[in-house]
Amino acid sequence: xAIKRDPERLTAMVLLGLKDRETFPLVFYRENCxxxxxxxxxxxxxQIASSKALLITGTHxxxxxxxxxxxxxLDYAEKHDVKRVLDIDYRPVLxxxxxxxxxxxxxxxxxxxxxxxxxxLPRFDLIVGTEEEFQIAGGSTDLLTALRTVRELTxxxxxxxxxxxxxxxxxxxxxxxxxxxxxxxxxxVEVLNVLGAGDAFMSGFLSGWLKDASDERCCQLANACGxxxxxxxxxAPAMPTPAELDYLFSSPYPITRPDQDVVLQRLHQVSxxxxxxxxxxxxxxxxxxxxxxxxxxxxxxxxxxxxxKQLFVQAVERVEAGLRQRxxxxxxGLLADQRFGQDSLNAATGRGWWVxxxxxxxxxxxxxxxxxxxxxxxxxxxxxxxxxxxxxQYHPDDEPMLRLEQEAQIKALYDASKVSGHELLLEIIPxxxxxxxxPDVMVRSLKRLYNLGIYPAWWKIEAxxxxxxxxxxxxxxxxxxxxxxxxxxxxxxxVEDLAAGFAEARHSRVCQGSAVGRTIFREQSRAWMAGxxxxxxxxxxxxxxxxxxxxxxxxxxx
Numbered sequence: 001x002a003i004k005r006d007p008e009r010l011t012a013m014v015l016l017g018l019k020d021r022e023t024f025p026l027v028f029y030r031e032n033c034x035x036x037x038x039x040x041x042x043x044x045x046x047q048i049a050s051s052k053a054l055l056i057t058g059t060h061x062x063x064x065x066x067x068x069x070x071x072x073x074l075d076y077a078e079k080h081d082v083k084r085v086l087d088i089d090y091r092p093v094l095x096x097x098x099x100x101x102x103x104x105x106x107x108x109x110x111x112x113x114x115x116x117x118x119x120x121l122p123r124f125d126l127i128v129g130t131e132e133e134f135q136i137a138g139g140s141t142d143l144l145t146a147l148r149t150v151r152e153l154t155x156x157x158x159x160x161x162x163x164x165x166x167x168x169x170x171x172x173x174x175x176x177x178x179x180x181x182x183x184x185x186x187x188x189v190e191v192l193n194v195l196g197a198g199d200a201f202m203s204g205f206l207s208g209w210l211k212d213a214s215d216e217r218c219c220q221l222a223n224a225c226g227x228x229x230x231x232x233x234x235x236a237p238a239m240p241t242p243a244e245l246d247y248l249f250s251s252p253y254p255i256t257r258p259d260q261d262v263v264l265q266r267l268h269q270v271s272x273x274x275x276x277x278x279x280x281x282x283x284x285x286x287x288x289x290x291x292x293x294x295x296x297x298x299x300x301x302x303x304x305x306x307x308x309k310q311l312f313v314q315a316v317e318r319v320e321a322g323l324r325q326r327x328x329x330x331x332x333g334l335l336a337d338q339r340f341g342q343d344s345l346n347a348a349t350g351r352g353w354w355v356x357x358x359x360x361x362x363x364x365x366x367x368x369x370x371x372x373x374x375x376x377x378x379x380x381x382x383x384x385x386x387x388x389x390x391x392x393q394y395h396p397d398d399e400p401m402l403r404l405e406q407e408a409q410i411k412a413l414y415d416a417s418k419v420s421g422h423e424l425l426l427e428i429i430p431x432x433x434x435x436x437x438x439p440d441v442m443v444r445s446l447k448r449l450y451n452l453g454i455y456p457a458w459w460k461i462e463a464x465x466x467x468x469x470x471x472x473x474x475x476x477x478x479x480x481x482x483x484x485x486x487x488x489x490x491x492x493x494x495v496e497d498l499a500a501g502f503a504e505a506r507h508s509r510v511c512q513g514s515a516v517g518r519t520i521f522r523e524q525s526r527a528w529m530a531g532x533x534x535x536x537x538x539x540x541x542x543x544x545x546x547x548x549x550x551x552x553x554x555x556x557x558x
Contacts, residue, residue: 002047006034016195026103040072049080057089074123088129090136107132114139121154128159147174166223169215184219187227196235201226231258243271270482277331280513281550284335285312286358298529305340313347315542349383356387365393367409376416391427396444397436414454425458443471450479459486463501469508476510485512492518499552506556520545
């Protein structure tokens with residue numbers, strides 16, 4: 001990337017208000033910001049030479065300094081035969097033609113601005129703008145007159161955005177009426193926010209134009225991108241992905257409320273670029289009741305549990321360092337609770353680890369949440385990178401009222417996770433005392449939840465046979481190809497049993513790693529609570545057991 005950091009200035013920002021369907025007040029914070037301090041010497045010739053196209057916005061010609069920088073970029077683009085694209089992007093407030101807080105005003109006629117913009121028009125191969133933006137570029141409030149002036153100055157392809165009507169593309173002479181040319185219709189949606197529509201339109205158009213697609217295809221992509229963004233409350237985070245566009249184009253009926261379409265909602269979360277995890281080794285110490293019991297048996301204050309869990313973080317640090325030193329391609333993570341592990345969560349967050357925290361009341365059946373039914377309000381305070389973990393003692397053959405109540409809770413949690421943007425891990429453990437214990441219970445459980453429209457990013461389950469793993473592979477690939485994977489839990493099993501479970505899963509495509517807890521920490525924690533070992537010994541022993549499990553996993557796949 002050629003992006004540089006300016007140590008003296010902040011990135012620009014804009015505050016957006018949503019009043020009604022037609023009123024979107026804006027306040028731009030762009031005075032002395034980093035991008036407006038761009039200098040000609042900041043432009044990297046090789047970066048531009050390696051590109052297929054150079055896109056510049058009109059705002060970056062609005063001051064002498066950025067005019068020089070943008071002109072330098074155009075010089076390099078011309079030298080290396082790189083296509084040059086102008087997004088007129090006229091904001092009167094950024095040209096000093098409106099009050100500082102009036103970012104919403106889209107057009108103020110000004111001859112000086114028109115003359116300034118006209119200086120650069122001959123240098124571009126493609127020029128994109130709204131009707132008002134072409135009016136300022138052409139120096140006339142009559143659109144056709146303005147377009148004819150623009151055409152006298154440049155042979156560039158002109159793309160005129162017509163709002164909900166769509167857009168038109170003009171390659172040669174300006175027609176007597178825009179309707180005499182092809183008008184490519186827009187996507188009919190309910191508008192929630194217009195900010196970002198222009199950037200979305202441009203990204204869609206260029207995605208086709210740079211591949212030499214037809215005008216019709218370029219405009220189809222552009223209009224769809226713009227339509228999806230205006231149907232959402234956000235700006236940059238609202239930009240659609242190719243998967244969303246494919247779904248929109250293949251829909252047998254018009255989708256006028258994309259914000260309410262469950263498939264589009266989900267695609268917008270899962271088809272964006274996400275951190276790619278390698279094989280995962282997770283230390284699960286979100287246990288509460290078990291550690292309270294150990295502390296009470298040792299006569300220790302409950303605050304010791306928090307201290308213990310902070311030592312667990314040190315063990316994970318050492319395990320990660322060991323993996324790096326040995327060149328092992330893997331990621332580490334942890335599961336910690338808010339009650340006793342908040343300091344551990346704080347220490348783990350922001351360092352690239354896989355981090356999750358529980359929301360269930362431990363041992364609850366039917367499922368209950370620790371902070372009450374309003375689970376979504378609790379998620380508001382979570383860092384975005386933390387994953388929601390929910391353990392459910394679930395069986396598809398449960399008594400109907402129990403099963404329905406649990407499923408309603410799971411669905412409420414899943415819906416809350418979609419709104420908050422956090423990934424969800426569902427830990428499914430069939431009750432050990434359930435009369436039905438057929439080997440297919442896990443496959444049936446996941447299938448039932450998929451049928452209810454519940455698609456967690458992660459599953460956490462106990463060891464299964466190789467045959468069941470094959471069935472799970474097929475089910476998840478068929479029902480949710482965006483699933484992040486399955487991690488194996490421990491259930492306080494002996495290390496030998498866990499190793500056997502790892503071996504059964506060795507050919508699975510969806511099993512991404514392990515998330516083991518008590519097998520790693522129970523005996524060591526008891527000894528530490530009892531004063532039999534000190535902090536250093538605890539960390540060393542936990543690290544040793546954790547490493548042993550990692551080696552067992554790796555050996556099962558050797």
